[in-house]
Amino acid sequence: MEPAVAASAAAAKISVRDASKAFHRARSDETVEALRGVSLDIADHTFVSLVGPSGCGKTTLLRMLNGLIKPDSGTVLVNGKPPEPGPAMSFVFQSFRLIPWATVRGNVAFGLEVNGIPKKEARDVADHYLALVGLSKFARAYPTELSGGMKQRVALARALATEPEILLMDEPFASIDAQTRELMQIELMRIWARQRGVVVFVTHSVDEAVLLSDQVVLMGPRPGRIVEVLDVDLPRPRWEYNVRADPRFIDMRTRLWTHIREMVMSDPDSEFFRRNAGT
Numbered sequence: 001m002e003p004a005v006a007a008s009a010a011a012a013k014i015s016v017r018d019a020s021k022a023f024h025r026a027r028s029d030e031t032v033e034a035l036r037g038v039s040l041d042i043a044d045h046t047f048v049s050l051v052g053p054s055g056c057g058k059t060t061l062l063r064m065l066n067g068l069i070k071p072d073s074g075t076v077l078v079n080g081k082p083p084e085p086g087p088a089m090s091f092v093f094q095s096f097r098l099i100p101w102a103t104v105r106g107n108v109a110f111g112l113e114v115n116g117i118p119k120k121e122a123r124d125v126a127d128h129y130l131a132l133v134g135l136s137k138f139a140r141a142y143p144t145e146l147s148g149g150m151k152q153r154v155a156l157a158r159a160l161a162t163e164p165e166i167l168l169m170d171e172p173f174a175s176i177d178a179q180t181r182e183l184m185q186i187e188l189m190r191i192w193a194r195q196r197g198v199v200v201f202v203t204h205s206v207d208e209a210v211l212l213s214d215q216v217v218l219m220g221p222r223p224g225r226i227v228e229v230l231d232v233d234l235p236r237p238r239w240e241y242n243v244r245a246d247p248r249f250i251d252m253r254t255r256l257w258t259h260i261r262e263m264v265m266s267d268p269d270s271e272f273f274r275r276n277a278g279t
């Protein structure tokens with residue numbers, strides 16, 4: 001299968017070739033093909049979003065990119081090598097994974113100290129990123145004292161603070177209220193405009209994907225696969241004009257939505273129906 005994005009494999013920062021991954025569910029004795037034959041090249045300095053119905057393998061693909069999950073077959077290369085967790089990559093998990101016994105500042109500084117940054121400097125950098133996500137006043141608070149949205153912002157600050165070459169984000173704004181979410185989207189665009197690494201961003205929001213990305217990768221379930229890759233050639237910086245009113249923006253979101261709706265409606269086994277049937 002041809003790679004879904006037209007960047008040559010040699011030039012790609014991230015290169016996935018024909019990757020497949022199945023999970024066996026012991027309880028129901030089913031095998032789920034989380035991903036089948038996925039190929040994707042991501043060039044350096046690009047912002048890529050993964051969208052698609054629940055259960056189409058977005059999280060699995062993201063975890064494959066940083067080596068948390070190995071494909072059953074196929075290859076994943078980052079900078080030409082199999083991926084391994086390290087300072088070049090940061091991951092913002094769906095479930096924030098904060099250290100409960102460390103303060104907010106401690107949580108953000110932790111990753112820096114692990115990378116060998118002296119304590120004082122790590123604290124200063126942590127404070128800078130906490131200010132960016134609007135949490136300066138909570139630097140001394142503990143995670144249990146925070147709302148879900150605030151925890152998610154701490155997780156974001158922690159991931160950004162190490163200024164990684166590759167930032168992998170799994171629905172990082174899912175539990176943030178709509179207003180804060182818009183501010184965080186702009187903040188993320190500003191940070192990325194400055195650092196210009198690779199961001200791979202999983203979201204349920206088609207609007208968010210189009211707003212932020214250079215490319216939107218639409219995935220489909222059963223088996224999890226790439227359906228289409230859209231190039232988003234809207235001018236940047238996108239926070240300086242009403243990008244949502246641009247006819248190209250509207251066309252892309254409509255196209256993605258129509259596809260997703262068709263996939264969900266034509267799949268009676270979809271997790272959407274399972275959830276709504278209460279099983």
Ligand SMILES: Nc1ncnc2c1ncn2[C@@H]1O[C@H](COP(=O)(O)OP(=O)(O)O)[C@@H](O)[C@H]1O
Binds near residue numbers: 024025053054
């Ligand atoms: N560790 C696991 N064990 C069993 N099944 C899994 C596991 N991880 C994911 N799956 C299944 O693989 C499919 C893809 O999951 P996932 O990558 O989490 O999808 P998404 O993030 O798009 O919602 C789903 O059907 C999910 O239930």
Ligand SMILES: [Mg+2]
Binds near residue numbers: 058059060094
């Ligand atoms: Mg997921």
